[in-house]
Amino acid sequence: MLQLINERAEIVQEIGHLKEKQGTKRFDPVREREMLDKIVAHNHGPFDDNVVRHLFKEIFKASLELQEEDKNKQLLVSRKRHPEDTIVKVGDVEVGRKPVMIAGPCSVETEEQVDTVAKGLAEQGIKLIRGGAFKPRTSPYDFQGLGIEGLKILRKVADRYGLKVVSEIVNPADIEMATQYVDVIQLGARNMQNFELLKAAGQVKTPVLLKRGLAATIEEFLFAAEYIVSRGNNQVILVERGIRTYEKWTRNTLDILAVPILKQESHLPVLVDISHSAGRKDIAIPIAKAALAAGADGIMVEVHPDPAVALSDANQQLNLDQFNELMTALKGSQLL
Amino acid sequence: MLQLINERAEIVQEIGHLKEKQGTKRFDPVREREMLDKIVAHNHGPFDDNVVRHLFKEIFKASLELQEEDKNKQLLVSRKRHPEDTIVKVGDVEVGRKPVMIAGPCSVETEEQVDTVAKGLAEQGIKLIRGGAFKPRTSPYDFQGLGIEGLKILRKVADRYGLKVVSEIVNPADIEMATQYVDVIQLGARNMQNFELLKAAGQVKTPVLLKRGLAATIEEFLFAAEYIVSRGNNQVILVERGIRTYEKWTRNTLDILAVPILKQESHLPVLVDISHSAGRKDIAIPIAKAALAAGADGIMVEVHPDPAVALSDANQQLNLDQFNELMTALKGSQLL
């Protein structure tokens, strides 16, 4: 039986090569149905027709995968396809080489605010500042960010302290413009399956930080990254930021299992956003430790000079003292 | 290839009959592993070893199912096994024949309270009263129900109005006792996988109303019912009562799709609990209509003479006027 199955596979492989030359689609559902009908017509049991249909569908599927093996069976983001770790270079920071910290305010509000945070980061040796200029907000009446003005503030202050800028872009039409101001284009959770935005981000050379969607599966997350990489930009950083569940004591449920699974399935660096996942800062230190112990390539955290008056996400942003405590704890545990 | 596969199946079937006579287990994972190793050792491609392993596992699985087909492949609760609807008889009420209404207070509090509701139900022609005597409550400090006293009140008042009693039992040791007071033993959502309780309920003749667990799959729900039916009690009513999701504007998310699926997969009657699913009474009428339109065999609803002062679930219980409105709406739409 094994021999017959493999003989069939060889024939299928040859047909595949032929079809490729002719530009014909490899998977042909009409023809598959006809073949199944023919096989079932010859079935005299004891397996009933449905079982036979199922077994041959499996055999067909395996054959089809064989045809596609050298092509897209293995995604570009897959570690099977590319076993070495991808290192994302942001200036002289190499994300994926050793753990990094990305910190900064939820929203860019004023130059003073950004300056205070940037100074604090620089004192801790942090190289990457984040800050939101285009804010995707649930309500149209909430603060929507300063837009391009925000990007300019970020750039100016970052340059002052020798930092690199990470900021979210929400419109495909803005990707090109953004490359002038930011060093890493962030694509947010709500836009993880905004495929037009992914495609646009795939067409520039600027590194992309892609957040997992609110309720995206790990598989969908990898496919979203594939949209970017398949367009030519392989500088992609994945960020686990919690998924939506019924639990109410946290904003989201941090899917820590996703970290080692993503590292195993993909060669891309994986960070953990400890602010959006928990939505509360009292457990920032143990979460950050857990993320790094699980193999994350770094941490994202929101830091604001005075979180109580922040224009967004007041509850989850650390102030600078709290941020310094976090850094001390992580350095002390030798995880960072 | 088909011929070979079916020849193999015949041999397997004969081996199955032999094993059965000898009392040997049909599925033998060690032997299966040895066989797979042997087959893979003979594999020379183009399928790689994993694909061959997968295909033969499928063939083995199909063969095994063939062996088990006449036995437990099809559950007792499955419609494939038993195509006709099961009618659960509670006095002269036939649940599964035409839509029924089960109503009553969340908790039994006093005889007066139960009497007021019972009178209201009787006036509407309702035959089944529900009321909680043993209350599974999240906190040990919440009202835990009147226990056996509650059952006695229910029995007494129900007899006064010619009603049948539905009440929850939570301890396997109480099932036997309960049959003296109740006409239908309710097993609650938190106990759907309390298998000892299910087994105990399977050993009496009293009908059982089984609620779907807080986050149970439809498959697990059917298996839970199978625990009862496989012990000898086939008088089981299934109740969809909402599942736990992230949505906050309702207490649970009513899984309306489960209603036609359960009706299709199983021969048991299926009700919908419109109180615990929504956790709010302002949408009682459209939900009840939707449930019946989806094919439910009836509705469960909480009714209390004065919900604002109820000892539990104040927000979701209808008062008698609201209940009468619900009945009028359902009768008007000819769904009940």
Place this chain on the structure above:
Amino acid sequence: MLQLINERAEIVQEIGHLKEKQGTKRFDPVREREMLDKIVAHNHGPFDDNVVRHLFKEIFKASLELQEEDKNKQLLVSRKRHPEDTIVKVGDVEVGRKPVMIAGPCSVETEEQVDTVAKGLAEQGIKLIRGGAFKPRTSPYDFQGLGIEGLKILRKVADRYGLKVVSEIVNPADIEMATQYVDVIQLGARNMQNFELLKAAGQVKTPVLLKRGLAATIEEFLFAAEYIVSRGNNQVILVERGIRTYEKWTRNTLDILAVPILKQESHLPVLVDISHSAGRKDIAIPIAKAALAAGADGIMVEVHPDPAVALSDANQQLNLDQFNELMTALKGSQLL
């Protein structure tokens, strides 16, 4: 105490009017914190400081809402703001007046395919055809739709049978173009919080059909609609299409409770997509009945001449015979 609270409210209201004239922001978190600190400094118990802080925050919040009452407290999409049903006009179809049916293939594949379906719909008296030209697909290697060619096919065939076209747009830059070909712009589940797309759709006059996000709350859904309406386009149709849960026997869990809640909270019409919610067609009839019984203003369903060979969503599309059965069932039950 009541008197004092109301006196405070009057003063706050006056301050609000003043601030408005001056263009000052009404909510001032720094000042609020100072006031709370001052109040707590005067607290001598027995309430502890946290309780006092909480109570006064409630009083402040109520006061703030008072200031905003005449403005955006009540969303434009809210029924409190606009008690009458919004009727969305698509040609001579009035969505929201009486139940409508929107049907058609998941993807536009060929003119023949669309023509076959359109003919079938016209024979049933259906006025609205749906079909995907821009397909947001999980994998970049899946069929991405025919794009503008697809829209042209839809338009041509629809005109042939006097139908109106509903089709999804995924890029803000395409909204303007789309208005030439489609009668209703569909915004898909993955784009429910693609706020740039929502804003663009708010700036045209073409009706918009907005699907609930994969794991969006009802509240987020209404806010997404508010993005469109607040930009000037009040012709919005809401579509419940199931939410993501752990249940595996259905593609999504249809949140039927959302239907009466949306109807109660908002004046916009609400449809139910019975194809994407269930992801299986064997229960199409009971779901459609349940949706209409729950108060939905219509049904969306996928229909394909030969679902087995469809380029997407083969399992959930009805063929024309099945569609005719569905129509017969709905007309028979007088729900449509």
Place this chain on the structure above:
Amino acid sequence: MLQLINERAEIVQEIGHLKEKQGTKRFDPVREREMLDKIVAHNHGPFDDNVVRHLFKEIFKASLELQEEDKNKQLLVSRKRHPEDTIVKVGDVEVGRKPVMIAGPCSVETEEQVDTVAKGLAEQGIKLIRGGAFKPRTSPYDFQGLGIEGLKILRKVADRYGLKVVSEIVNPADIEMATQYVDVIQLGARNMQNFELLKAAGQVKTPVLLKRGLAATIEEFLFAAEYIVSRGNNQVILVERGIRTYEKWTRNTLDILAVPILKQESHLPVLVDISHSAGRKDIAIPIAKAALAAGADGIMVEVHPDPAVALSDANQQLNLDQFNELMTALKGSQLL
């Protein structure tokens, strides 16, 4: 206003003391409703009646909490009530003092099987062996465990190697018996809200290991522990074992955030079950590290001499070599 609010609070506090002496219930919803009606009747705006009602309800609630403060406001399991860590003593193992490892087969199958595992554990210096004798299984046709015979095998083998036994009990009637054989009574995820079982476990002195329910909130988990502790048994170990979500690449989603939250909210020790959460063993090492880094007091893991032939949970059990690798990794990282 503050003064008036506090004066009211004092009066309420006195009334509370009086009610307590008289044995009257503190919360009286009828009286609360009457008071609210009276207050609203005196309301002349600008706050509308609903706002006034809401504000006074908040004030009433705060007052009620004041009454209950010295009583059950703070649960027995709460760290506010009992700030020091509870150390659960199992022989000379002190759970909560330093990280522990609990390992062993999913199900007890034979004495040889348990002996092989026990020997491996003893060689690693592990003191606590787990093994299932009463197995709560989804299907009534799955292997249900050896029952009391299983407990006897565990006891015998554990004594041979100086180990302590952890095993699940599923029937309240078996708790007393179990104390003869096991050193720690495990209560499983499916029984987390089997309150009769919790109560029974609260009445013995044997330590209890309580697993979080399939879809339980952290709050419900703490209340479940409170059922045990409030009956007199404070030797309770909490186990996070993953919650049910839509993600399919893992059996459950490990809620790592629950670990620091539980440690913060409660004084009870908290373990993480790395087998049931992930349901796959390829990521055992990073998960275990993450759990300990997050502050867990230990790890639970399934170990079987030959997982491929295990009667349950074949995919997630480590073999002894894999277990030794895990131990080496944890000791190397100084987390254990």
